[in-house]
Amino acid sequence: xxxxxxxxxxxxxxxxxxxxxxxxxxxxxxxxxxxxxxxxxxxxxxxxxxxxxxxxxxxxxxxxxxxxxxxxxxxxxxxxxxxxxxxxxxxxxxxxxxxxxxxxxxxxxxxxxxxxxxxxxxxxxxxxxxxxxxxxxxxxxxxxxxxxxxxxxxxxxxxxxxxxxxxxxxxxxxxxxxxxxxxxxxxxxxxxxxxxxxxxxxxxxxxxxxxxxxxxxxxxxxxxxxxxxxxxxxxxxxxxxxxxxxxxxxxxxxxxxxxxxxxxxxxxxxxxxxxxxxxxxxxxxxxxxxxxxxxxxxxxxxxxxxxxxxxxxxxxxxxxxxxxxxxxxxxxxxxxxxxxxxxxxxxxxxxxxxxxxxxxxxxxxxxxxxxxxxxxxxxxxxxxxxxxxxxxxxxxxxxxxxxxxxxxxxxxxxxxx
Ligand SMILES: C[S@@+](CC[C@H](N)C(=O)[O-])C[C@H]1O[C@@H](n2cnc3c(N)ncnc32)[C@H](O)[C@@H]1O
Numbered sequence: 001x002x003x004x005x006x007x008x009x010x011x012x013x014x015x016x017x018x019x020x021x022x023x024x025x026x027x028x029x030x031x032x033x034x035x036x037x038x039x040x041x042x043x044x045x046x047x048x049x050x051x052x053x054x055x056x057x058x059x060x061x062x063x064x065x066x067x068x069x070x071x072x073x074x075x076x077x078x079x080x081x082x083x084x085x086x087x088x089x090x091x092x093x094x095x096x097x098x099x100x101x102x103x104x105x106x107x108x109x110x111x112x113x114x115x116x117x118x119x120x121x122x123x124x125x126x127x128x129x130x131x132x133x134x135x136x137x138x139x140x141x142x143x144x145x146x147x148x149x150x151x152x153x154x155x156x157x158x159x160x161x162x163x164x165x166x167x168x169x170x171x172x173x174x175x176x177x178x179x180x181x182x183x184x185x186x187x188x189x190x191x192x193x194x195x196x197x198x199x200x201x202x203x204x205x206x207x208x209x210x211x212x213x214x215x216x217x218x219x220x221x222x223x224x225x226x227x228x229x230x231x232x233x234x235x236x237x238x239x240x241x242x243x244x245x246x247x248x249x250x251x252x253x254x255x256x257x258x259x260x261x262x263x264x265x266x267x268x269x270x271x272x273x274x275x276x277x278x279x280x281x282x283x284x285x286x287x288x289x290x291x292x293x294x295x296x297x298x299x300x301x302x303x304x305x306x307x308x309x310x311x312x313x314x315x316x317x318x319x320x321x322x323x324x325x326x327x328x329x330x331x332x333x334x335x336x337x338x339x340x341x342x343x344x345x346x347x348x349x350x351x352x353x354x355x356x357x358x359x360x361x362x363x364x365x366x367x368x369x370x371x372x373x374x375x376x377x378x379x380x381x382x383x384x385x386x387x388x389x390x391x392x393x394x395x396x397x398x399x400x401x402x403x404x405x406x407x408x409x410x411x412x413x414x415x416x417x
Contacts, residue, residue, distance in 0.1 A: 002040040004031050008060035008080075015066075015073040023080050033057065033087035054093040058084055058119075062104040065115065074113065081115045091122040092355070102354030116354075123358035124365070131323075185269075185294065188319035193272040200249050200273075201397065208397040209318045210248035213382050214345070217407055220379065221343045222255040224411045225312025228341035229261075241265070243310045243335065245295045245328075246317040247273050250280065257285065263308060267291040267298050269317075296324075299331040309337045316345035322359065329370045342372060342412040353404045360408050373415045376408040 004026045007019065027033060037060075038051030058081065065077050081089075092100045102119045105111045192203040198212035229240040240261040244253055247268040257264055264287050268274055274292055282288055291298040295317070302308065313332055315325065325344070332342045348363065349355030360376060367374040384393045385402050394400040 001037060002031070002035065004035060004057055005037055005040060005060055008057045009064045010061075010066060013066070013073075015069065015076045017076060017079075019076055020079050020083065023083055027083065027087045033084045033089040034093065036093075053096045054090075055095040056089060056093050056101070058089045058091075058101040059093075059095050059099070059104060062101040062108075062110075062115070065110065065113070067108070067110070078114050078118070081118050085118065085122050089122075091119045091126060100352070100354055102357075103352065106353050120354065120357045120361060123355070124361045127358065127362055128365075184321075185319055189270055193270060195249070195276065198393075199397070206397055208394075208401065210251070210316075211393055211397075212249070212251070213385055213393045215251055216382075217345065217379070217409065218252040219255060220377070220409045221314050221316075221345070222252055222259070224341050224343040224409070225256065225314055226259060226261075227411070228311040228337065228339060228413070231339055237311055237337070237339075239263075241308055241310045242312045242314075243267065244314045244316075245299075246315065247277055247282075248316065248318075250277070250282070252314060252316070253282070257288065261287060261311075263287055263289060265289045265291060265302075265308070265310075267293075267295045269294045295328065295331070299328075299335065303331055303334045308335075309340075310335050311337055311340045313340065313342045314344065315342075322348060322362075325363075326366060329367065329372075333370050333372070336414070338414055340413070342367075343410055346376075346408050346410050347401055350402050350404050351400065356404050356408075363410065367412050368415070371415050372412040374410050374412040376410055379407045379409055381405065381407050 007022050034056050036051060037055040038053055042049065042051060061077065061081060069077065091102065094100050099107070102116060105113065105116045110116070193209060194201055194203045199208055200210040201208055225242050229237045231237055241263040242256050242261045243265040244256060245267045247253055247266050253266055266282065266288065268277065268290065277283065277290060283290060291302070313336055315328060336342055348359035364374045381402065381404070384391060386392065386405065
């Protein structure tokens, strides 16, 4: 423990501006904002090894900010956190319990504090910055390997979506992000799938591609899509076209088809899922059009043909990343009718609540850049999805892709409509 770490434990009350002065003094003296307890321990005990966990001053603040802090004290704590971020504190470094500072506040039920919002905002800024660095392939620091390989740096085990864990060949070369996304997808598309009770899973690794616990979330998605069939003054469009990307278990498609839209397009890439669509008679339904293949190719053709525009578009795939979704937005704005609705399975970062909140803000910002205003409805998820229960939906599945108590259901429409 160093003096900087001691300071962040708030041993002395009340917490006054002296804390900020002291913090500024340490940081200006050159102590990094990310200086960890582990590094301090190793330094004191002459240990050369690189520590594997990172308990930073921000972790300590989140652990020790008093529950009974007054409004004045909280203002001081806010300024301390702001100062740490100005000096480069990391929002997603993890401590010995694998907790980020935000996770600690959630565990302490203190995520209503402004310092939690600061952490989430810092996550959004970091993601936007990393994206720019990736876009221009900027070599702004000597070793950018971490930035290239892992968009969220130190967040361990970050699951961005329903991401499968199929082994990739190792290579020393820096991957082109677009190419590496494609090859991830190809591995998934070559993987055998299996429909079991209440789930679609990968045959070998038992990763959940789709699970029945999401049925209520799919219902919300379906309801949102049909909201896009109302033009104005409750007048219904004469032609209602819906596009769903990713068939999976066909849960949302069954709901959509029961509402009998004029045209129901389904885009699906996996051969085993396409076989299921065939076996279950989806190809024979009059209003259904199946787009066989990846949406990246299929929607391009659809957009160029100008044959159809949609009242609702839903996106729920597997083994794709947020960068894919950003590419999808180009097609969404091209294919959506002016009063149409875009929605998606919002599992972005959902294996860690604070990351989930970062993605919520980020997707809202990104959609706004495309002229789409996204609103989120908070919905409680079934208790069986939370692993602290005796019986959970993940019992027979290799790895969970969900561990948040609340689902943020997204609904996006063109701004000003
Ligand atoms: C999570 S499931 C969809 C579940 C669906 N919402 C339901 O209600 O059952 C994801 C589906 O997306 C498909 N998929 C993955 N990547 C795709 C892509 N690039 N284009 C089209 N389909 C894709 C997968 O094969 C899988 O069937």
